[in-house]
Amino acid sequence: MSQLILALQWATDPAHWSGPTGIGVRLLEHLWYTLLGVGIAALIAVPIGLLVGHTRRGRGLAVAAAGAARALPTLGLVTLFGLLLGIGLLAPLIAFVVLAIPSLLAGAYSACEAVDPRTVDAARAQGMTELQILTRVELPLGMPLLITGLRSATLQVIATAMLAAYVGNGGLGRFIFLGLKTQDYPQMLGGSLLVIALAIAVEALLLGIQRLTAPRGLA
Template identity: 50%
Template sequence: MNDLLNQLGLVGDWLTSPKQWRGAEGIPQRLLEHLTYSGLSLLFAALIGLAFGLLVGHTGRGAFAVAAVANLARAIPTFGLVVLVVTLAGLSTTPVLVALVALAVPPILINTFEGVRGVDRATRDAARGVGMTEWQVLARVEVPMALPLILLGLRIAAIQVVATATIAAYPGLGGLGRFIVDGLSRNDYELVVGGSTVVVVLALLVQVAFTALRRVVVSPGLRVSVSRP
C-alpha cells in the first residue's frame, strides 16, 4: 500500500512539475497534437456518418449497408488498422486520420440511422399531410426527434477517438500517446501513468461536454427516451 502511495505521489509530482508544462514535449503541446488528431477525425467522421445516416434513415434505402458497417466495426482491430494504414500509405498524419475516421464513422452512422428510422411513422405522415416537403420532414421532424441518438453516436465516437488517438504515437507521431510509448520504452512508470491520466481526464471532459450539450439542445421530453450507457 505504501509503495502504491509513493508511486502515486511521484506521478503527482510529474504532473505538477513546471517542466512538463512547457516545451515541444510538454503536456500543452502534446495535448494540442492530440486534440488536432481527434478533432479532425471526428469532424470528417461526423460529415460522413451523419450524411449517410440521415439519408438511409429517411429513405430506408441501403439499410443493409448500415448493418454491414455495424458488423464490420465490431471486427476491426484498432491498433492493427492504424499499423496497416501507416504501412500502406507511409508515416504521416493522413494515415492516422484515415484510421481514426474509419473507427469513428460506425457509431455515428448507426445511431443516426436508428434515430431517424425510429421516428413514429404517424408523425412523419402527419408532417407530410400538412404540406411539408421531404427535406422539411427530415429537418423539422425526424432530426429533432432523433437528436438524442444522434448525440449518443457522436459522444461514443468522440470518446473512442480521444482514447484511440493515443496509438498515433506508435508509428512515430505525437499526441498524448507519446508519453505512454516513451515511458514504456524507458521503463518510466511516472511517464506512462502520467500520460494515461491526462488521456483519461480528457475523455471524461469530452463526456461532460456532450452531457451538457445534450441538456441544451435536446428537449426534456426526449431525454428520457435514450438510456445512458
C-alpha cells in the first residue's frame, strides 16, 4: 500500500509533468505511437475485413490469419525487429501494427456479417451497387461492431506501446524501464498507473463514439 501511495504522489507531482522528459511529453509520445500503430493497421485490416464480410469469401483465411497474429508475442516481435532494423520507432511500430490488425479485421468483417441478409437483398432489389450496399447499408448498420474492433485494438496497443522504450524510444514506458533499472519502484509503478489511466480514458472516449454511431433503431 505504501508503494502505491508513493506511486500516486510521484504521478501527481507537478515537477514530474514539466520539461522535455516530463509526464506530459511522454504521454503525448505514447498517444502518438498508439495513433500510428492503430492507424496503419486500420488502413490494412479494415478494407480487407469489409471485403471479406461483404462477399462472404475468405472468412476462414481471415480468421486463421487473425488468430496467428494474436499468438505472436509482442515483446518478441519488438526484440526481433529491433535487432533487424536497429534502434528507432520503426521496429516497435511494426509490432504494434501486427498486434492491432486481428481486432480491426474481426470488427470489420463482423460489421458486415451482422447485417440482416434480407436488408442487403432489399438494397440489391432497389438497384444499389455492391459499393453502395457496403457504404450505405452494411457499414452504417455494422458501425458499432467496427468501433468495437477499434476499441480492442487501441487498448491493446496502449497497453504494449510502453515497449517502444525497450528499443530507445519515448512514451510512458520510459518511466517503467527507468524505474526498473534504478530500482525506483514508485516511478515504475507510477508509469504503470499512467498507462492504465490512459487506457481507461481512451476506452471511455471510444465507447461514447460507439454509442453515438449506433443506428437509432439499434441503440
